[in-house]
Amino acid sequence: MDDRRIIELYFNRDEQAIKESKDKYGPYCFAVAKNILGSAEDAEECVSTALLKAWNSIPPNRPGSLKLYLAKLTRRASLDRADLNNALKRGGGELPLVLDELRETASDGRDPLSELEAKELASAVNAFLRTLPELDRNLFIRRCFFAEAVPDIAERYGISRGAADARLSRTRKKLRAYLEKEGLIDGSR
């Protein structure tokens, strides 16, 4: 079914919307959650949570892309479930690896961000991504948004794993420099 029609079902409060969403984007959302969590069971639950959140948020929201809207909800549900602060200890999925990779980029020993700072950070990350070459940007998004494994990303873009690793590393360094420049990271630490 066409996305527009599915969204209309949401607006008409027709529960068929959830079924149609699940049929169309369930596997996609499952992959997003599975990358982050590693566990198929947990991933299934996160997809269900995301669909429920979609039901509760459309309307008033009218997503431009239902697929990405569901992907973001799934990602958020997966991160909540992963318990980011303990993900490194718990292992499983790509998330601990991604967090570990970002340690040098983001750590500055300061307290967790306030809500306002978090918004500023999101805005800065968006702006930063737009400065990147397309390939570097896409690699970074696949790694840090979708938590995809590096070999899979390399295959997707037809480059070697080494090249993907090197580009990701370079992007992380650029991001660190960018965030320091924007005053979001304390560069002296």
Add this chain to the structure above:
Amino acid sequence: MDPADLIKAMGEIDDDLIEGSERPRGRALLRILPIAAAFVLVFAAAAALMLFLGKKGEGPEHSANAPEATEAAEIPTSDPAQSDTDLYLNVVSTLPPGATEVPGWENEPVPSEKDYVRLASARELAGKADIIVRARIVDSICAYVPVDLVKDAKGRFMPVKTGESTLHTIYGIQVLEVYKGGETAESVKRVMVPGGIVEGVVQSIGYPDYAQYCRGGECVLFLNLPEESQGWIWSDMAVPMGFNEDRCDIEYDGGVSVIKCRFPEITFDWLESLSEGAV
């Protein structure tokens, strides 16, 4: 801040950025396939030509070297009548074996062993190639692509044209090493390029969004891209290639941007001049 904050912030990135990363698997391969096919054809043609020349019996020294020589591709010029005097430029690797960094390229991916095309030995080169250029291309998809350089009719060193269907845009060539050939194995000389000479040949091959013209050492590159994309092309492509603001002017005109750079063409004289610093 800690990594978790960053991970959360990534969840707020714009949809168009995420959508842009959704390239179906295998599409990149399809884009590269025509180039790979072209390279295979070029190498096959070169090997066939070498076999043909070997059968004609161009002297005992040549025949004795033939089996090894097939590993070092020779690219003939289009006019066989001139082949005795023309330069045959050989391939080409990305970094010297064992090297991990080239100045100015520290952050570029280091190719794996399989990416190397073995440089011909002095014995193989004797009497065959006058100059070997080891270089890599900076192009629109990969950071490096092994490349054959051949001398064109005007005496310029240009990358082998890989076919009209090629989608790659070549931004430049980084010359890493130059070997001078000679009549005998002993006379083949390795010319060190101090600090990794960076020079540019900008050439667009069959890519609709790019057009580029070079004449008399001046190239004009038209990029049909939004202005915001120019930043990375400049910082990631042009600057590492040795282009700088003294050498290039950038003009934005609606959707089409013009980068006009002046730089020396890679000519035989230029390559010759490199040998002056050889130890």
